[in-house]
Every structure is written in structure tokens, then in C-alpha cells.
Amino acid sequence: MSDSNRYTPDPAQMALWPDASGNDINGLNETEFRRPNHVYWGNPDVITFGEVQKWFYTKNNTPELEAGRIARRKVEQIPLAPIASTPVEKSAQDWTDAIKAEATRLGAEDVGVAVMDPDWVYEGWDVPFTSILVMAIAMDYDEMTAAPEPSAGVEVVRQYTRGMDLSKQLASWLRDQGHDAQPEHGPFADGMTMTPPAIAAGLGELGKHGSIINCKLGSCFRLAGVLTNLPLIPDAPDVFGAEDFCATCQVCSKNCPPDAIMLEKQIVRGHRKFYVDFDKCLPFFNEHAGCAICITVCPFSRPGIGDNLIAKLARRASA
Ligand code: SF4
Numbered sequence: 536m537s538d539s540n541r542y543t544p545d546p547a548q549m550a551l552w553p554d555a556s557g558n559d560i561n562g563l564n565e566t567e568f569r570r571p572n573h574v575y576w577g578n579p580d581v582i583t584f585g586e587v588q589k590w591f592y593t594k595n596n597t598p599e600l601e602a603g604r605i606a607r608r609k610v611e612q613i614p615l616a617p618i619a620s621t622p623v624e625k626s627a628q629d630w631t632d633a634i635k636a637e638a639t640r641l642g643a644e645d646v647g648v649a650v651m652d653p654d655w656v657y658e659g660w661d662v663p664f665t666s667i668l669v670m671a672i673a674m675d676y677d678e679m680t681a682a683p684e685p686s687a688g689v690e691v692v693r694q695y696t697r698g699m700d701l702s703k704q705l706a707s708w709l710r711d712q713g714h715d716a717q718p719e720h721g722p723f724a725d726g727m728t729m730t731p732p733a734i735a736a737g738l739g740e741l742g743k744h745g746s747i748i749n750c751k752l753g754s755c756f757r758l759a760g761v762l763t764n765l766p767l768i769p770d771a772p773d774v775f776g777a778e779d780f781c782a783t784c785q786v787c788s789k790n791c792p793p794d795a796i797m798l799e800k801q802i803v804r805g806h807r808k809f810y811v812d813f814d815k816c817l818p819f820f821n822e823h824a825g826c827a828i829c830i831t832v833c834p835f836s837r838p839g840i841g842d843n844l845i846a847k848l849a850r851r852a853s854a
């Protein structure tokens with residue numbers, strides 16, 4: 536077990552802490568299913584942790600991080616293409632092949648498709664689309680090994696911005712062909728949580744550290760997507776043994792300074808799954824530009840090591 540005494544939250548941040556638990560908002564220990572609530576990276580005037588979220592930006596404001604945010608705002612301001620009046624017609628298979636090829640051409644390192652499930656949509660929101668294409672946007676592993684230094688946060692901002700750019704370009708590509716489409720990208724994903732659709736779309740398994748483990752990128756990536764009403768053909772989840780591997784690995788939990796990574800699966804809104812203690816993680820995350828230690832130390836994220844692990848798991852599965 537890690538030494539939880541090695542980190543003491545900054546009192547300035549804790550003075551802004553709401554009289555609430557993020558774990559309660561997330562539905563930890565709730566046995567009945569309900570839709571998720573928006574707990575973080577939302578409108579700070581609406582979400583419970585809004586004052587703490589504002590503090591993040593006062594704490595993490597190196598010139599490099601600020602430059603990254605300026606670049607992100609420029610991409611945010613690019614308008615989507617209007618929806619062309621004459622829709623291009625193709626079969627579901629042809630559209631699926633075409634949109635995946637376009638996402639790959641634009642630079643996504645992995646792509647998958649899922650049928651939209653209303654269970655992924657935040658309570659009080661509506662996402663009126665039937666399909667989602669999810670993209671994995673790789674982060675540079677060497678840059679991320681600096682985590683939790685701000686330079687790793689700069690790489691996270693850079694890749695979120697690339698994901699936003701790709702998702703907007705892809706949405707415009709569909710709109711140019713006469714089909715409504717909406718970009719979805721972090722960190723401020725509108726209306727829905729991106730992890731469940733990414734798992735459904737075959738981008739990987741949920742790791743003990745609460746992030747997806749992808750068979751090519753480990754956990755060294757961010758998510759972006761595009762919502763559409765085209766009848767795309769969904770992918771199947773990619774179960775390659777990562778979750779089983781987590782059962783006996785504790786690399787992330789031992790390296791988490793606030794000891795936030797729970798060793799056993801928890802019941803969260805009716806589902807049993809790996810879970811990170813939000814109330815323990817967030818203070819450290821906020822003080823360290825988004826932290827990212829857990830996803831960087833995960834052996835699946837290490838180039839060379841992750842590939843070998845996956846080959847070993849595949850051999851074990853076929854033995
Ligand atoms: S982001 Fe940092 S603080 Fe949060 S769970 Fe991962 S290692 Fe722990």
C-alpha cells in the first residue's frame with residue numbers, strides 16, 4: 536500500500552472544497568442503475584466542484600500551459616461546416632469504412648464505432664444521435680513521463696486540442712456530405728461521459744486506474760468522438776486481458792500519491808467496476824496540472840513493454 540501521509544492537500548484549495556462528496560455524485564456504493572451526473576470539467580457555475588475547478592487554473596498557469604490553452608481556444612472558435620442540402624447516400628458498411636478511414640487520415644491513432652446508449656448521457660442532458668465514432672488520440676510517452684510536472688500537463692492540453700480539432704474536422708466532413716454531426720471532445724465533453732462508448736467501440740478495457748487500456752497505446756491517450764445519425768456498424772469490445780492483469784498488478788495504486796486508486800472493484804450506479812476515489816484524487820490532480828502519474832506508470836503505456844505484455848496475454852488466452 537502507498538503511504539497516504541506523503542501528500543497533504545493545499546489548504547487554499549481545501550478552503551474552496553464544497554460540502555459534498557464527488558464519490559456520492561458519481562454513485563459509489565449505489566446498487567441501482569441511474570444515469571451519471573456531471574462531476575467535473577463542466578460549467579463551473581453549475582457543477583458542485585466549480586470553485587475547485589476554477590482554482591485549477593489559478594494553480595496551473597505556467598506560460599506553456601497558458602499557451603496551450605490559447606491554442607485550444609483558437610480551435611474552439613472554428614465553426615462547423617453547414618449541413619449540405621443534398622445528402623450523400625451510402626450503405627452502412629460504406630459509411631462506416633469511410634468515416635473510419637477519414638478519422639485515421641486526420642491522425643487518430645485508433646478508432647471504433649458504438650451504437651449510442653442513453654445510459655451514457657448525463658442526467659438532465661439529451662444527446663439526439665444514434666451512433667458515435669470514438670477516436671484514441673495518442674500522447675507522447677516521453678513527455679508524459681514527466682508527470683506530475685506541468686510539462687506533462689502541457690502534453691495533455693496539446694492532445695486534447697488535437698482531439699478537438701479532429702472531431703470538429705470529422706463532424707464538418709459529414710456535414711459537408713449532408714449529414715448532421717456533432718463533435719465530442721475532452722476535457723469538457725458535452726452531455727455525456729466518453730469512457731463507456733470508447734469501451735463499447737472496442738478501444739480497450741477499463742483499468743484499475745479508472746482509465747481505458749488500449750491494446751496499442753496502453754493508457755497514454757485521450758478520447759474524442761463524433762456523433763451522427765448515420766446507421767454505422769458498431770465494433771465489439773476489445774477484451775484482451777488487461778482487466779484480468781489489473782487484478783494482480785498494483786503499479787498505479789502504489790504510485791498514486793494520495794492513495795486514491797481502489798484495489799478492488801466497487802459498485803457504482805449498479806455496476807461493479809474499477810473505481811478511483813474522486814475525493815482523494817482531485818486535490819492532487821488539481822495541484823499538479825492534471826497529474827497523470829497513474830496512466831503513465833501503467834506498464835501497458837510503456838512502448839516496448841506494453842506490446843510484449845499484450846502478446847503474452849494473447850499467448851496465454853490461446854494456450
Ligand atoms: S490522477 Fe494522480 S492522483 Fe489521481 S488517481 Fe491517478 S495517480 Fe492518483
Ligand code: SF4
Nearest residue numbers: 742743781784787833
Ligand atoms: S498499472 Fe497495473 S493495475 Fe494499474 S491499470 Fe495498469 S495494469 Fe492495471
